[in-house]
Amino acid sequence: MTDIRHHTAEIQGLSVFYREAGDPANPTLVLLHGFPSSSAMFRNLMRELGDRYHLIAPDHIGFGQSAMPAVDEFDYSFEKLTDVTQELLDTLGITRFALYIQDYGAPIGLRIAARHPERITAIVTQSGNAYLEGFTPFWDVLFAHAKDRAANEAAVRTLLEPAATEWQYLHGVPQDRRDLVSPDTWTLDQAYLDRPGNKEIQLQLFWDYQFNLDGYPAFQKYFAEHRPPVLIAWGEHDEIFGSDGARAFLRDLPDAELHLLDAGHFALETHGPEIAALIRDFLARVG
Numbered sequence: 001m002t003d004i005r006h007h008t009a010e011i012q013g014l015s016v017f018y019r020e021a022g023d024p025a026n027p028t029l030v031l032l033h034g035f036p037s038s039s040a041m042f043r044n045l046m047r048e049l050g051d052r053y054h055l056i057a058p059d060h061i062g063f064g065q066s067a068m069p070a071v072d073e074f075d076y077s078f079e080k081l082t083d084v085t086q087e088l089l090d091t092l093g094i095t096r097f098a099l100y101i102q103d104y105g106a107p108i109g110l111r112i113a114a115r116h117p118e119r120i121t122a123i124v125t126q127s128g129n130a131y132l133e134g135f136t137p138f139w140d141v142l143f144a145h146a147k148d149r150a151a152n153e154a155a156v157r158t159l160l161e162p163a164a165t166e167w168q169y170l171h172g173v174p175q176d177r178r179d180l181v182s183p184d185t186w187t188l189d190q191a192y193l194d195r196p197g198n199k200e201i202q203l204q205l206f207w208d209y210q211f212n213l214d215g216y217p218a219f220q221k222y223f224a225e226h227r228p229p230v231l232i233a234w235g236e237h238d239e240i241f242g243s244d245g246a247r248a249f250l251r252d253l254p255d256a257e258l259h260l261l262d263a264g265h266f267a268l269e270t271h272g273p274e275i276a277a278l279i280r281d282f283l284a285r286v287g
Contacts, residue, residue: 002050004043008065011087014074017065018058018088019043021050027121027287028094029279031057032085034103034127036165036189036202037266038064041102045268048276053283056097058088060104062201063192070197076204078104078212082111096121098283101128103241103265104205107212114215114222121287122229124279125249127241127265130219134245136238146210149203156206160199165190172237172264181269223252229286230256233275235263257282 005020019039029049031042039057046055059066060081061074074080085108089097098121101109106128113120129135141159145152158164166186173181193199223230230253234246249256259278261271268275 002047004046004050006065009088009091011084011091014061014067014069014084016058016061016067016084016088018056019046020054020056021046022052022054024054026052026054027283028054028056028097029100029124029283030089030094030097030109031055031100032102032105032109033057033060033063034105035205036063036160036168036193037103037185038189038192040064040188041185041266041268042100044272045100045276045279048272049279052280056089056092056094058085060085060108062198062205068195068198068201071200071204076201077208078107078111078205082108085109086112086116095119098122098124098287100124100126100279102126103128106130107209107215110219110222111215113228114218117222117226117228120226120228122231122283124231124233124282125246126233126267126275127235127238129241129245130216130223131245131248131251132213132216133248134241136240136242138240142206142209146207149207153203156203157199159206160193160202162186162190165193168240169266169269170264171239172235173270174262177262177270181266185266185269220252223249227253227255229282231278231282232256232258233267233271233278234258234260235265235267235271236260237263238265238267240265 042057099109
């Protein structure tokens with residue numbers, strides 16, 4: 001079984017936590033988590049793949065074990081989170097790598113890819129959206145909040161409560177697989193959300209998410225012009241980023257591999273071995 005090592009690096013004066021597994025001499029896969037999780041979501045996948053790949057999974061600023069400065073002390077934007085992630089990779093000397101993007105990890109990872117296409121060997125997307133087709137009714141209140149924060153903040157705050165966090169893990173999961181999802185997942189995420197000041201951070205990132213959509217044309221241009229190898233391993237029943245968002249990748253990447261899994265938003269919890277096998281096969285063929 002592959003060991004996972006736990007590190008911190010100082011980036012722009014802030015402590016950035018990251019998990020590492022595998023031999024640095026092997027090809028690198030950078031794992032970028034989503035909301036409301038942390039690099040902990042990749043704990044099992046890293047053990048599955050660490051015999052063949054070098055894996056790096058950071059916690060974004062404001063998440064997990066990374067620094068959590070107050071909203072008036074740090075620019076909580078996806079542009080800034082991208083800058084921190086890029087600087088972390090540069091600090092670690094990681095210049096060529098594949099990306100695994102999920103949820104918030106997508107606008108961060110795809111910014112890096114579009115800016116530095118020569119550094120990307122492949123992309124694995126699991127509910128990592130890059131097309132308007134991926135947005136479901138879940139987003140209605142968030143887009144309303146983007147237009148009028150004061151009027152919609154109370155409704156958006158419900159997305160930061162325990163019931164909503166548990167729902168993220170369990171919705172779309174078949175009944176016969178629900179017992180595969182550990183309650184530790186949403187309990188840990190909620191503990192991070194409940195830290196003093198963290199909900200204000202998440203509200204700011206909810207508001208800033210609207211600007212990721214402005215980047216979609218650049219992401220899609222990157223796909224069409226550079227044709228990176230892409231594996232799409234997506235929960236077909238995801239009610240946050242719908243499966244239409246998975247299919248949309250094929251518009252610009254007709255050679256992408258599409259796998260719709262009988263899962264929800266956090267497909268690694270129920271289909272981890274299947275996703276690991278898909279990644280092994282895919283990366284062995286493309287790079």
